[in-house]
Amino acid sequence: MKLAGLAAGxxxxxxxxxxxxxxxxxxxxxxxxxxxxxxxxxxxxxxxxLALARRRARPGEDSAPQRxxxxxxxxxxxxxxxxxxxxxxxTLLGLTLADFRTRxxxxxxxxxxxxxxxxxxxxxxxxxxxxxxxxxxxVTSPNELHLPAGRVVRFDLASHDVIHSFWIPTxxxxxxxxxxxxxxxxxxxxxxxxxxxxxxxxCGMQHATMRFVVVVEPPDRFARWLEAQRAPAAEPAxxxxxxxxxxxxxGPCVLCHAVAGTPAAGRLGPDLSHVGGRLALASASLPGTRxxxxxxVENAPATRPGVMMPPTALSSRDLDDLVxxxxxxx
Amino acid sequence: MRAAGLALAVLVLVLGxxxxxxxxxxxxxxxxxxxxxxxxxxxxxxxxxALVPGRSAADRGLVEHAVQNSYAVSQGKQLFQKYNCTxxxxxxxxxxxxxxxxxxxxYGSSPDSIYRSITAxxxxxxxxxxxxxxxxDAWRLVAYxxxxxxxxxxxxxxxxxxxxxxxxxxxxINPPRRVVxxxxxxxxxxxxxxxx
Numbered sequence: 001m002k003l004a005g006l007a008a009g010x011x012x013x014x015x016x017x018x019x020x021x022x023x024x025x026x027x028x029x030x031x032x033x034x035x036x037x038x039x040x041x042x043x044x045x046x047x048x049x050l051a052l053a054r055r056r057a058r059p060g061e062d063s064a065p066q067r068x069x070x071x072x073x074x075x076x077x078x079x080x081x082x083x084x085x086x087x088x089x090x091t092l093l094g095l096t097l098a099d100f101r102t103r104x105x106x107x108x109x110x111x112x113x114x115x116x117x118x119x120x121x122x123x124x125x126x127x128x129x130x131x132x133x134x135x136x137x138x139v140t141s142p143n144e145l146h147l148p149a150g151r152v153v154r155f156d157l158a159s160h161d162v163i164h165s166f167w168i169p170t171x172x173x174x175x176x177x178x179x180x181x182x183x184x185x186x187x188x189x190x191x192x193x194x195x196x197x198x199x200x201x202x203c204g205m206q207h208a209t210m211r212f213v214v215v216v217e218p219p220d221r222f223a224r225w226l227e228a229q230r231a232p233a234a235e236p237a238x239x240x241x242x243x244x245x246x247x248x249x250x251g252p253c254v255l256c257h258a259v260a261g262t263p264a265a266g267r268l269g270p271d272l273s274h275v276g277g278r279l280a281l282a283s284a285s286l287p288g289t290r291x292x293x294x295x296x297v298e299n300a301p302a303t304r305p306g307v308m309m310p311p312t313a314l315s316s317r318d319l320d321d322l323v324x325x326x327x328x329x330x
Numbered sequence: 331m332r333a334a335g336l337a338l339a340v341l342v343l344v345l346g347x348x349x350x351x352x353x354x355x356x357x358x359x360x361x362x363x364x365x366x367x368x369x370x371x372x373x374x375x376x377x378x379x380a381l382v383p384g385r386s387a388a389d390r391g392l393v394e395h396a397v398q399n400s401y402a403v404s405q406g407k408q409l410f411q412k413y414n415c416t417x418x419x420x421x422x423x424x425x426x427x428x429x430x431x432x433x434x435x436x437y438g439s440s441p442d443s444i445y446r447s448i449t450a451x452x453x454x455x456x457x458x459x460x461x462x463x464x465x466x467d468a469w470r471l472v473a474y475x476x477x478x479x480x481x482x483x484x485x486x487x488x489x490x491x492x493x494x495x496x497x498x499x500x501x502x503i504n505p506p507r508r509v510v511x512x513x514x515x516x517x518x519x520x521x522x523x524x525x526x
Contacts, residue, residue: 310467
């Protein structure tokens, strides 16, 4: 299916396979810390083992340390301890400087964002609002984030209910979404590809399935996608999709969902204007197939217990037409 | 022996809270409004009959569950805000619509009456939400509306607010001594009709 490339284990959600400059720098820092720590560990444990092996008391010998060692030996010991202390201080200083350098490089990105996306966390889905100086050009893309490769993107983070955390492991570290306290983060994706993001702060029953798809694409393709999102929803072309729209507008859907170009303007659930074109469903917890869409519309809590979306009691014909309509909203 | 007694006491205390929090996470599919047309039930004030005619036993179970369940009440509290009930009823004190936190009920305080007010609407402005509202959500709203005037058990009513709110949490409301069903105000109906 459309998400075939996202099978587990290919680095779509791995901080060790960076696809952007932030994650790459964090990975490098992790590598430096792990390398230095490994060398120190081997040296310390090696020396301890060596000392144990060399200085083992022979039978009949007093094993207690010498109370008054020879002055020459004492001086040599003190010198070794001093040298090792300086080496330790230098190592820690080096690691601290590496940390500062990483932070500095990331902070430098903050100064020149080329795109701003407002991220709102909900129980349990993500809303991505692409900012624009012209209000009529602002669009939302729930649970699916498209980013232009090589461009610096700023994220303004907000929460609708409880604390969530915004995390795209291949692109950047985590940042919390705190209700009533706006935060922000900046990143630059470099490698074109499809990745996963994930809520990284426990936020309730469906925290584990609160994911989103991240599509990093060449800037020209991204621009075309964004322009397509700004268009109102497609008009239903067939008899079935026309009936489906009537079911949508006449049923409980419109209380929470919006479809641009129709009277449906609910803001409680995800905007469905282009739901048929999305790669995944239900906060990227289900593949974006018609089959899954049908089951989701029919009985959402059966798949994700606790979600606000109630089950619907539509006749099979109504359900079929409704799903046809939703799938046609590319 | 003492340990067994203690364990029993703890068990009683712990299990005593079970029903209160049982979460209806996957309401049955039938728990959804299939009302396609608006049916106005009563056009004049006064309580409705005890039960909505034709309701199945499963539905009655749903009602029993919703109006005595802490989770349902707090979900209803969220929906009350989100579905903009506050637009007319304010935070319960009333505005364009009647107050819900007092002990005066134009159409009776029974869950069934409130359910019908929500789904079928009432004269003088209460819209019918039946075709739009999932039935399970409607019952959650019923449960919350009843908690506003202290009609649900104190341990079931919400104990806190998610945001700043003018009135104290619902579980601090004293249950009213009696439920007053107001007689139809003589000129009220007529005077409201012309002023939407």
